[in-house]
Amino acid sequence: MKVAIFGIGLIGxxxxxxxxxxxxxTEFLGVGRTQKSNDLALxxxxxxxxxxxxxxxxxxxxxxxxxxxxxxxxxLLYVLDRVEPHQIxxxxxxxxxxxxxxxxNHPNRKQYVxxxxxxxxxxxxxSAAISNLFNDKVCIICxxxxxxxxxxxxxxxxxxTLGMRIKYMDAHxxxxxxxxxxxxxxxxxxxxxxxxxxxxxxxxxxxEMAAGGFESTVRLAKSSPEMWAPIFHQNKNYLLEVMDTYIxxxxxxxxxxxxxxxxxLKQFMKDANEIRKILK
Amino acid sequence: MKVAIFGIGLIGxxxxxxxxxxxxxTEFLGVGRTQKSNDLALxxxxxxxxxxxxxxxxxxxxxxxxxxxxxxxxxLLYVLDRVEPHQIxxxxxxxxxxxxxxxxNHPNRKQYVxxxxxxxxxxxxxSAAISNLFNDKVCIICxxxxxxxxxxxxxxxxxxTLGMRIKYMDAHxxxxxxxxxxxxxxxxxxxxxxxxxxxxxxxxxxxEMAAGGFESTVRLAKSSPEMWAPIFHQNKNYLLEVMDTYIxxxxxxxxxxxxxxxxxLKQFMKDANEIRKILK
Numbered sequence: 001m002k003v004a005i006f007g008i009g010l011i012g013x014x015x016x017x018x019x020x021x022x023x024x025x026t027e028f029l030g031v032g033r034t035q036k037s038n039d040l041a042l043x044x045x046x047x048x049x050x051x052x053x054x055x056x057x058x059x060x061x062x063x064x065x066x067x068x069x070x071x072x073x074x075x076l077l078y079v080l081d082r083v084e085p086h087q088i089x090x091x092x093x094x095x096x097x098x099x100x101x102x103x104x105n106h107p108n109r110k111q112y113v114x115x116x117x118x119x120x121x122x123x124x125x126x127s128a129a130i131s132n133l134f135n136d137k138v139c140i141i142c143x144x145x146x147x148x149x150x151x152x153x154x155x156x157x158x159x160x161t162l163g164m165r166i167k168y169m170d171a172h173x174x175x176x177x178x179x180x181x182x183x184x185x186x187x188x189x190x191x192x193x194x195x196x197x198x199x200x201x202x203x204x205x206x207x208e209m210a211a212g213g214f215e216s217t218v219r220l221a222k223s224s225p226e227m228w229a230p231i232f233h234q235n236k237n238y239l240l241e242v243m244d245t246y247i248x249x250x251x252x253x254x255x256x257x258x259x260x261x262x263x264x265l266k267q268f269m270k271d272a273n274e275i276r277k278i279l280k
Numbered sequence: 281m282k283v284a285i286f287g288i289g290l291i292g293x294x295x296x297x298x299x300x301x302x303x304x305x306t307e308f309l310g311v312g313r314t315q316k317s318n319d320l321a322l323x324x325x326x327x328x329x330x331x332x333x334x335x336x337x338x339x340x341x342x343x344x345x346x347x348x349x350x351x352x353x354x355x356l357l358y359v360l361d362r363v364e365p366h367q368i369x370x371x372x373x374x375x376x377x378x379x380x381x382x383x384x385n386h387p388n389r390k391q392y393v394x395x396x397x398x399x400x401x402x403x404x405x406x407s408a409a410i411s412n413l414f415n416d417k418v419c420i421i422c423x424x425x426x427x428x429x430x431x432x433x434x435x436x437x438x439x440x441t442l443g444m445r446i447k448y449m450d451a452h453x454x455x456x457x458x459x460x461x462x463x464x465x466x467x468x469x470x471x472x473x474x475x476x477x478x479x480x481x482x483x484x485x486x487x488e489m490a491a492g493g494f495e496s497t498v499r500l501a502k503s504s505p506e507m508w509a510p511i512f513h514q515n516k517n518y519l520l521e522v523m524d525t526y527i528x529x530x531x532x533x534x535x536x537x538x539x540x541x542x543x544x545l546k547q548f549m550k551d552a553n554e555i556r557k558i559l560k
Contacts, residue, residue, distance in 0.1 A: 118492045138488045167488055180480040182492035188472050189497055191533055193552035195526040196461055205457040206558050208418045208447055212398045212462035213500045215559060217469055220493045222556050225549035232537050232545065243534045246475040247527060253471055254523045257512050265512065269505035272473035276502050278486050279495060 004029040004060035006053070006075060008041040010120065011092050012066035013129025015162065016046045021131065022161045031056045032126075033067065040126040057082045062154060065091040070230030073102045080108045088151045090115050090158075094178060095234040096142045096171040104146075113155040114142040114171060117164060118182070122222035135163035142171040179238035184246060186220045186228060187239075193221030284309040284340035286333070286355060288321040290400060291372050292346035293409025295442065296326045301411065302441045311336045312406075313347065320406040337362045342434060345371040350510030353382045360388045368431045370395050370438075374458060375514040376422045376451040384426075393435040394422040394451060397444060398462070402502035415443035422451040459518035464526060466500045466508060467519075473501035 003025040005012045016028055030047030032038035038050045056063065057079055065075050072093050079089055080103060089112045093099060096114050103109055119137040121128065139159045144152050159166055169177070196214070200206055206214070232239060256265040283305040285292045296308055310327030312318035318330045336343065337359055345355050352373050359369055360383060369392045373379060376394050383389055399417040401408060419439045424432050439446055449457070476494070480486055486494070512519060536545040 118489060120492070137491050140488070177480065177482065177485040177489055178492070181476055181486055181489040181494050184475060185472060185492070185494040185497040187530075187533060188468050189493070190549055190552045191526060191530045192465060192468050193555040194529050194548065195464060195522060197551070197554055198529075199522050199525055200457065200460040202457065203558050206461055208420070209398060209457055209461040210559055211417050212400070212458070212465070213469070214461050214465040216496050216499055217465040218555055218559075220497055221549075221552045223549070223553075225546040225553065228549060229542055229546045233540065233542060236537055236540075240534065240538055242475060242479050243530065243537075245479055246471060247530055247534065249474050249478075250467075250471045250523070250527055250530065253467060254520065254527065257516055257523075258520055260513065260516075262509055262513060266505040266509045268474065269470055269501075269503070269508060271477070272470045272501045273503075273505065274477060275473040275498055278483050279490055279498075 001025045001061045002027045002029060002059055003062045003064065004031060004051070004056035005047065006031045006056070006063065006065045007067035008032045008037060008046055008126050008129075009066065010124050010128040011117070012064065013041060013044070013046045013126045014131070014133040015064060015066065015092070017129055017131050018134065018162050019158065024158065024161050025062070029056050029060055037126050044126055044129065046126060046129055053078070054082070061087060062158070063087065063089045065089065065093075068227050068230050069093040069095050069099070069234055072099050076103055076112065077106070080106050080112060083108055083111060085111070087111060088113070088154050090155050092117055094182075094231045095175050097175045098234045100143055100146075100171040109146060110148040111151055113144065113147045113151050115155060115159070116140045116142070116174065116178075117159065117162070122219055124224040124227060132163070134159070137164055138167055139164040140167050140169050140174055142169055142174050144168055175235050176238045179235045180242050183231065183235055183239055184242045186223060187232070187243065188246065189218055189220035190223075193218050281305045281341045282307045282309060282339055283342045283344065284311060284331070284336035285327065286311045286336070286343065286345045287347035288312045288317060288326055288406050288409075289346065290404050290408040291397070292344065293321060293324070293326045293406045294411070294413040295344060295346065295372070297409055297411050298414065298442050299438070304438065304441050305342070309336050309340055317406050324406055324409065326406060326409055333358070334362070341367060342438070343367065343369045345369065345373075348507050348510050349373040349375050349379070349514055352379050356383060356392065357386070360386050360392060363388055363391060365391070367391060368393070368434050370435050372397055374462075374511045375455050377455045378514045380423055380426075380451040389426060390428040391431055393424065393427045393431050395435060395439070396420045396422070396454065396458075397439065397442070402499055404504040404507060412443070414439070417444055418447055419444040420447050420449050420454055422449055422454050424448055455515050456518045459515050460522050463511065463515055463519055464522045466503060467512070467523065468526065469498055469500035470503075473498050
């Protein structure tokens with residue numbers, strides 16, 4: 001089997017590393033978006049060769065799209081328009097509703113499996129690719145009833161090879177959960193970084209005080225704007241909802257402090273502590 | 281040397297563990313606030329014996345106060361009123377301005393050293409005490425010019441024994457930096473937990489999506505309300521300032537998403553990415 005990976009950055013590169021190590025395929029073809037990332041992907045041994053989009057489509061049995069979500073629909077349509085019936089396609093984007101809606105009437109729809117491996121780091125590009133990024137994490141496959149059985153089975157096998165636990169979800173439900181849990185976490189972290197950088201002019205103090213919880217809470221603010229801006233854009237409706245709740249609660253917290261409502265402040269935190277029960 | 285620790289929870293208990301392991305003193309006396317924590321501290325071997333406040337003051341050469349910051353001023357005044365000239369006192373509270381202002385004219389002021397070891401976990405109580413909690417972290421000593429030299433030297437020696445790097449700061453500057461960096465991090469995390477718990481009713485989804493950044497960003501929301509409510513109360517002025525900046529920026533971020541201002545959204549995140557340069 002030949003595998004082609006479109007977009008050889010943190011996600012695509014890490015997938016390539018683990019699938020190669022597991023001998024999942026005989027050849028790995030890379031289709032990067034820039035000369036620089038192509039060169040780097042080859043140099044790092046992430047793929048066997050760099051090919052054009054059309055050559056990748058002509059040769060690969062499995063096509064994996066890991067480009068940013070704003071490019072995914074065009075890329076997927078381009079691929080679906082050209083594939084033969086035996087070829088299977090998946091993407092690894094963080095939003096799923098838009099893409100599934102966009103291709104729902106395509107004649108080759110059933111060769112495509114929508115998936116979202118829930119793993120990442122705050123780094124990006126081919127040099128950010130690492131082994132075992134996906135191991136023991138959750139992968140969500142969306143609307144599997146709209147894909148061919150053999151396509152779903154191959155994608156499941158691929159994610160199992162990466163060590164992932166597979167869950168199934170409706171695409172729009174997926175986007176809602178992602179907004180309410182993962183995307184709002186990234187936003188709160190970006191806003192925390194922006195706030196601290198504006199208020200705190202003493203960089204040495206930031207470094208000295210970072211261990212007091214700031215470092216871990218702000219980690220996601222190092223994430224790639226190129227990757228996240230399109231995700232936030234595509235998931236706008238659910239995001240605005242959860243951001244409004246966040247702003248309202250932050251404002252309430254502020255007022256409890258301002259009005260010295262100590263017991264209510266403690267109760268707010270005790271309620272927030274309930275997250276312990278879910279996470280462990 | 282005999283050491284007495286008032287408050288044998290996460291901080292006091294962890295101090296006791298490391299100082300005992302390093303043979304920093306011949307005897308460790310514990311003064312807990314409840315029968316339960318006293319029993320637990322003895323059972324866990326954190327201290328050699330539990331004594332009353334007055335017995336601790338009568339016997340100890342070094343008195344370490346690790347009670348919550350709302351109890352610190354009363355506790356410190358009680359101790360300062362009763363100590364002999366050779367005895368040395370420190371506290372480990374997360375706010376410093378209030379306490380230093382409250383005791384500034386006390387005749388025994390110079391026997392007290394204000395300090396804040398910047399270390400912790402989201403757990404609390406004697407059973408949360410762990411070894412090496414302080415190692416390689418920063419400890420801030422405030423207004424050292426108002427303490428006796430031998431007192432400062434003993435406290436420095438103690439923190440060096442715990443493996444800490446010592447920095448010096450004015451007490452009010454300390455509180456400002458703590459609000460702008462550490463305390464706002466805790467608040468953003470509490471608010472994130474409260475938001476997710478309100479919007480996301482599917483607990484399984486929370487668990488499945490936690491690895492996508494939520495788990496690390498929300499970690500501080502597990503922190504103790506009993507410890508943090510008084511800190512937020514005492515640091516109210518600086519906190520309201522930084523919370524207002526945070527709310528303003530979150531609202532701005534929301535509007536950039538709402539109005540599809542993609543380039544400005546990316547720029548906001550690129551600016552936030554600058555935190556990378558400071559933290560590593």
